Amino acid sequence: MAISNTVLTTTPTAIYTSSGSSVVTLLYFCNTSGSSKTVDVYLVPNGGSATSATQIYKAYTITSSDTLVVDKEKIILDNGDAIFASANANTSITTTVGYTAL
Numbered sequence: 089m090a091i092s093n094t095v096l097t098t099t100p101t102a103i104y105t106s107s108g109s110s111v112v113t114l115l116y117f118c119n120t121s122g123s124s125k126t127v128d129v130y131l132v133p134n135g136g137s138a139t140s141a142t143q144i145y146k147a148y149t150i151t152s153s154d155t156l157v158v159d160k161e162k163i164i165l166d167n168g169d170a171i172f173a174s175a176n177a178n179t180s181i182t183t184t185v186g187y188t189a190l
Contacts, residue, residue: 138174
């Protein structure tokens with residue numbers, strides 16, 4: 089398994105883009121700030137964009153110093169498919185994506 093780390097901003101940004109086919113096995117969203125923050129997460133097909141049509145988490149609240157762990161579902165992505173995310177405050181949420189090439 090490989091990992092990718094990103095610090096979120098208020099603009100939806102790719103936190104993982106599949107090169108070939110891959111499976112995402114875990115996602116961590118860690119709130120490093122002293123107050124609650126929200127995250128938006130999108131599953132975006134190759135050539136698509138982060139919109140309400142691709143959103144899987146909307147304004148999900150993560151309390152201060154807590155972590156949202158997504159590890160029960162596995163997400164299979166084709167080449168160029170991506171996971172995008174944003175937060176309601178810059179540099180407050182760090183992400184870790186665990187993935188394996190297929």
